[in-house]
Amino acid sequence: QWLSAVSAACLLGLSLPAAVTGTVSAEAAGAPAEEETAASTAALTEYYRYAAAHTSVLPAAEALELPLQQMAGNSGEAAAPYLGKEAVRLENGDFAEWTVTVPQDALYTLAVDYAAEAGNGQDLKLSLQIDGVTPFKSASSVSLKRIWRDATDILQDSLGNDLVPKQQEVFAWQSVCLTDDSGYMSDPYRLCFSAGEHTVRLTCEGGTFYVSGI
Numbered sequence: 001q002w003l004s005a006v007s008a009a010c011l012l013g014l015s016l017p018a019a020v021t022g023t024v025s026a027e028a029a030g031a032p033a034e035e036e037t038a039a040s041t042a043a044l045t046e047y048y049r050y051a052a053a054h055t056s057v058l059p060a061a062e063a064l065e066l067p068l069q070q071m072a073g074n075s076g077e078a079a080a081p082y083l084g085k086e087a088v089r090l091e092n093g094d095f096a097e098w099t100v101t102v103p104q105d106a107l108y109t110l111a112v113d114y115a116a117e118a119g120n121g122q123d124l125k126l127s128l129q130i131d132g133v134t135p136f137k138s139a140s141s142v143s144l145k146r147i148w149r150d151a152t153d154i155l156q157d158s159l160g161n162d163l164v165p166k167q168q169e170v171f172a173w174q175s176v177c178l179t180d181d182s183g184y185m186s187d188p189y190r191l192c193f194s195a196g197e198h199t200v201r202l203t204c205e206g207g208t209f210y211v212s213g214i
Contacts, residue, residue, distance in 0.1 A: 043138035044184050050136040054192040060106035067213040072099040072199065083115050083173060087210035090126075095203040096211050102193040109188040110200070110214055111177045116146050117208040121169065125206030128178060131198055135191060141205055143181040147172055173212070 068079055068086050076094035079086050088096050116124055124144040127134065134140050151168035177188035202211065 041182070041184065043136070044180055044182055047136045047138050047180065047185075047189065050192075051190060054107065054190075057105050057107050057192050059190075060102075060108050064100055064102070064108070065213070066098045066100055066200070068211075070098060070213075072097050076204075082210045083171060085113075085115075085173060085210075085212045087115070087212040089117070089208065089210050090202075090204035091208040092204055092206060095201050097199055097201040098214060099197060099199055100193075101197050102195055104195045105193070107190045107192055109177045110191060111175050111188075112144065112202065112214050113173060113175045113212045114144055115171060115173045115210045115212075116144075116169070117210065118169070118171070119207050121146065122207065123181075124209050125204070127203045127205050129199075129201040129203070130191065130193070132201075138180055138182075139178075139189065142178050144176060144207075144209065145174075147174065 068088065071079075071088070074088050074090075074094065074096040076091065076096070077089045079088050081087075082089070090096060110128070112126075114124075123146065126142050126144060128139040128142060129135075147170040148167045149170050150165040152165045154165055155163045157163055179186070179188045200214065202214070
């Protein structure tokens with residue numbers, strides 16, 4: 001729903017976890033699952049380098065809200081009501097873009113106000129560009145989670161063992177900060193904006209969802 005300010009402790013003194021600084025052996029690179037882990041680690045290492053290059057920049061003092069009405073353009077459908085909000089619908093390859101004027105050099109997290117459309121149940125995917133550039137590799141594929149709830153009570157089998165309830169998707173609005181989903185880092189990405197005008201573009205890379213602002 002807004003481009004949010006971060007606390008002063010978020011980035012200063014940032015250090016790499018052991019999983020990020022470690023090397024990957026040639027043998028490990030042969031297994032698909034470990035190849036994926038190595039790729040995620042490399043992408044996160046690039047983000048840490050990006051963060052380390054901006055440790056002298058302070059967190060923003062105030063949040064910047066960029067609602068749908070301030071959208072500079074999009075390649076998807078025209079804005080329309082969805083679940084009680086005006087929003088743009090993005091499917092694979094569609095983008096939405098905002099122009100923002102930043103008062104001074106500062107660090108921001110970026111929260112997206114979105115709601116999923118029915119699909120295959122997998123996470124939604126988007127990419128982020130600032131001024132036409134992907135700031136770091138992992139920003140090219142960021143997950144947006146769907147909402148799930150138990151569709152039944154917890155049942156038991158003939159031996160009295162609990163069974164996992166069936167899941168039912170809930171369609172509702174969420175405001176979620178963009179973050180790494182590899183499991184190595186839980187904090188949101190900290191993005192550095194210099195003073196002046198910038199463009200922020202979100203592109204759908206998987207699934208279909210609606211966006212009402214950032």
